[in-house]
Amino acid sequence: MSISRRQFIGSSAVGVWAASVPRTATTTVGEEPRRRQGGMRRILILGGTGFIGPHMVQTALDRGHTVTLFNRGRTNTHLFPQVEKLRGDRDGQLDTLRGRTWDVVIDNTGYVPRHVRDSAELLKNSVGHYVYTSTTDAYRDYHVAGIDESYPLATHPEPGSEDARRYYGPLKALCEQAVREVYPQRSTIIRPGWIVGPGDNNHLFTYWVVRIDRGGEVLAPGTPNDPMQVIDVRDLAEFFVDRAEAQRTDTFNAVGPVITMAQMLYGIRAVTSANVSFAWVDADFLWANGVKPWSDMPVWWPPRNDYAEPTFGGITGGVGALNLDGGHARGNGLTHRPLAATAGDTLRWYHATFDDWPEDRRPGLSAAREAEVLAAWNASRR
Numbered sequence: 001m002s003i004s005r006r007q008f009i010g011s012s013a014v015g016v017w018a019a020s021v022p023r024t025a026t027t028t029v030g031e032e033p034r035r036r037q038g039g040m041r042r043i044l045i046l047g048g049t050g051f052i053g054p055h056m057v058q059t060a061l062d063r064g065h066t067v068t069l070f071n072r073g074r075t076n077t078h079l080f081p082q083v084e085k086l087r088g089d090r091d092g093q094l095d096t097l098r099g100r101t102w103d104v105v106i107d108n109t110g111y112v113p114r115h116v117r118d119s120a121e122l123l124k125n126s127v128g129h130y131v132y133t134s135t136t137d138a139y140r141d142y143h144v145a146g147i148d149e150s151y152p153l154a155t156h157p158e159p160g161s162e163d164a165r166r167y168y169g170p171l172k173a174l175c176e177q178a179v180r181e182v183y184p185q186r187s188t189i190i191r192p193g194w195i196v197g198p199g200d201n202n203h204l205f206t207y208w209v210v211r212i213d214r215g216g217e218v219l220a221p222g223t224p225n226d227p228m229q230v231i232d233v234r235d236l237a238e239f240f241v242d243r244a245e246a247q248r249t250d251t252f253n254a255v256g257p258v259i260t261m262a263q264m265l266y267g268i269r270a271v272t273s274a275n276v277s278f279a280w281v282d283a284d285f286l287w288a289n290g291v292k293p294w295s296d297m298p299v300w301w302p303p304r305n306d307y308a309e310p311t312f313g314g315i316t317g318g319v320g321a322l323n324l325d326g327g328h329a330r331g332n333g334l335t336h337r338p339l340a341a342t343a344g345d346t347l348r349w350y351h352a353t354f355d356d357w358p359e360d361r362r363p364g365l366s367a368a369r370e371a372e373v374l375a376a377w378n379a380s381r382r
Ligand SMILES: NC(=O)c1ccc[n+]([C@@H]2O[C@H](COP(=O)([O-])OP(=O)(O)OC[C@H]3O[C@@H](n4cnc5c(N)ncnc54)[C@H](OP(=O)(O)O)[C@@H]3O)[C@@H](O)[C@H]2O)c1
Pocket: 013, 045, 046, 047, 048, 049, 050, 051, 052, 053, 054, 070, 071, 072, 073, 074, 075, 076, 088, 089, 090, 091, 107, 108, 109, 110, 133, 134, 135, 136, 191, 192, 193, 194, 195, 196, 202
């Protein structure tokens, strides 16, 4: 799960985040923003202009909060002209944050413990509560299903290295530790699973939406019962703003409901009129034919612990990679829109934004490669 995910980390948001569809990108048609709990908050967001940030900003504004963004001013600078933007860099250029006060900070851009510690130290006397955006990749492994917040975290195999592409999960675990040390009793750690929806700059879930909308015989990996777990970015944003309002010290997995691969693919089929059939291709056949989980078959990982490839920081997929326990977050207000809403809105966003995949962000198998693998699979069964 980790390798391919890393390939996309830090990719800029294609520079097109919903210039054309900001409102529908944030809210499913007919849905009202949630009411805020308590008074208006002054919220500082470290980031705010990539994938998850804009949805958080919109959600916070919808609830009447005041938002300030801190980023380098390179990405999607057209977004939120009404919002205050402070310029700086997590790597040592934090001066614009000095001498200001906020009720809560949401740290979306902390990949290196030193950066997170620096910002937490700088803000600890001027910001009441620290919400840190971690990841389920911070866990030691995915070797069991139903991992909850008490599962052991990764240890850094090369202490001192700040290579966030190579050691994403272990570094995020150390970032969490930095937050807890500087903000004891005043921090919330949120570990999202795989995030999907309009504006997704990783494009992995979008691969399936676009592929199924194209129609024909779709290569479906593994078995229909393989677990699948994605969270809609808008549901995640609501949860983050909930937690920013509540300001209670806690740690949460923020993951979607556990469904099956078939439920995801058939659910996506429900939002297109394309004529589609699915060919379920055995995981071992895919592996033997050079088709990799996650990068070639986006968001899919076979639920096996023996199906590993060398990964960053020693983390691999496994039976629990797409089967984590989100009960604690759901007990504290996390809700999920139907998959059809996620799929339909993602398809609309994709068509409103791209004529075709951006060449450098093309996820999954090409059409030609998919046809080649399907032909080999069908031949092997004659
Ligand atoms: N995608 C997933 O499925 C997934 C899953 C689990 C966890 N996560 C977590 O989600 C977070 C990423 O979310 P996001 O990128 O969508 O957040 P975001 O709040 O949208 O922020 C992204 C913005 O941060 C700014 N930024 C990047 N590096 C910076 C730096 N060194 N200094 C100052 N600003 C910087 C960039 O703007 P400028 O270029 O203008 O600086 C970028 O547009 C990460 O913490 C990641 O671990 C993601």
